[in-house]
Amino acid sequence: MSRRHVVDVIAGDGIGQEVVPAALACVDAVARRFGFEVEWRHRDWGSDHYRAHGSMMPEDGLDQLRTGDAIFLGAVGDPGIPDDVTLWGLLIPIRRAFQQYVNLRPVRTVPGREGATEIDVLIVRENVEGEYSEIGGRYGRGTPDELAVQEAIFTRRGIERITRYAASLSKERTGTLISATKSNGIIHTMPFWDEVVREVADAEGVEVDSVLIDALAARFVLAPGSLDVVVASNLFGDILSDLAAAVAGSIGIAPSANLNPDRSAPSLFEPVHGSAPDIAGKGLANPTAAIWAASMMLDHLGEEEAAAVLLDACFSSLASGVSTRDLGGTASTQECVDDVLRRLDEVDQGQGAQ
Incomplete structure (x- = not known):
């Protein structure tokens, strides 16, 4: 019987709507390779929810999230709504209600950049x-x-x-x-x-x-x-x-894990680049941070080998020169994801991506 994880997905605002589907596709691909399943529970919360209902998430939103194994967030922020409203209406309440007192942010040199x-x-x-x-x-x-x-x-x-x-x-x-x-x-x-x-x-x-x-x-x-x-x-x-x-190299590569170390409540994983409204909808967003955050989530869920293979595929893609313009490349969001997916498709279970 395959392992199964329940993850709540809040794509949120701006480029969150682009990088989250990219990361989820990569997780689904590596899950097939390593014999586990992820049930994605999509939550249409964020600034659009605020405009429609006067709140960033439903009144019982925290209760809904509490029943999952993890939370995957895209971005929060909209030029038409004050930042204190968007942040304190969604992300900060989750962090505090679930005692996610560790915010872990790894930073590594982007591979493939000369003189980095x-x-x-x-x-x-x-x-x-x-x-x-x-x-x-x-x-x-x-x-x-x-x-x-x-x-x-x-x-x-x-x-x-x-x-x-x-x-x-x-x-x-x-x-x-x-x-x-x-x-x-x-x-x-x-x-x-x-x-x-x-x-x-x-x-x-x-x-x-x-x-x-x-x-x-x-x-x-x-x-x-x-x-x-x-x-x-x-x-x-x-x-x-x-x-x-x-x-x-770029804020577009930075992942984050909001951890509840004793696992009494779900932890939350997110890229930290924000909603980037200036490039939203243009296919220019860098998916690296979201994919890396997804790798951190898999590691937290006990899928350490799959997490390592996913991150290796992402970094191998960058090292080969496939990158978005914030890293000096010309690839679109989808082209970056397609290259990572190709590498995941080629790797055998238990072996690193090349």
């Missing part, structure tokens, strides 16, 4: 607290005395668990963990972050190097080869991962 900067980094971003809290408000709207207050929330439990997860990855690599901080300027939360990160790192037996965020950003650009596993708060991790993807 060598980088192989795992960014472990705290995903449910930190600077992205709901505590705060606005006062005196529209008056000369208007002000806004936003509270950053850092808990010992939150810092401990994200550092412990990052340390577990570091043990499998170089054993050195880099922590993004700003304790010279942010007087309460960042010294607290530093203290707890160091306590956990010491207990886990890994070295920790606390680096100020501005210096770390420069290091990502000037010496990315010196980086391995980086643990960061919600805001710092968000910014560093996009910067790292740009250094590697």
Whole structure:
């Protein structure tokens, strides 16, 4: 009897409608090769749902998602709707309700690009607290005395668990963990972050190097080869991962896993490039990030061998010169997918794509 996984699909907005079908086709192809099935439960949630119903997802949306094994998201964002409405109406509620406190963002050099900067980094971003809290408000709207207050929330439990997860990855690599901080300027939360990160790192037996965020950003650009596993708060991790993807070649290659490590609720997998409304519907979107995110999802679901073959086929395609224009190529979204599918069709079960 074949293995079966139930995955909720939210293609969402903009190019999400293009890269999600591309990634799903690749997953279906590798699933046939490795003898498992994926039941896709398509959810037409996002900005169109907001326009029709006044919400980004149904009132019982979280209950619907909770019964699945994983969630695959395309993109959220529409020029006609404020970003805080689209993000806080869909993605952030999912992350927090399902305690997806690890946001794992791998970054690797795009193969096939001459002169590309060598980088192989795992960014472990705290995903449910930190600077992205709901505590705060606005006062005196529209008056000369208007002000806004936003509270950053850092808990010992939150810092401990994200550092412990990052340390577990570091043990499998170089054993050195880099922590993004700003304790010279942010007087309460960042010294607290530093203290707890160091306590956990010491207990886990890994070295920790606390680096100020501005210096770390420069290091990502000037010496990315010196980086391995980086643990960061919600805001710092968000910014560093996009910067790292740009250094590697394009934001179009960056995948993300929103993980519930104890598996008490489904985890969510997504490309991080956003909805890119300027190229939506033109067949120009880079499917790499979505395919890579799908590979991460398969790995999480226990299909490690299939996940590796899928990622290898995607990277082999890039190395051969098949790429979209953001990587300097001329291929369309569909042409990139077709080449990956061809490579998957040629590979035997248990062997890498060539």
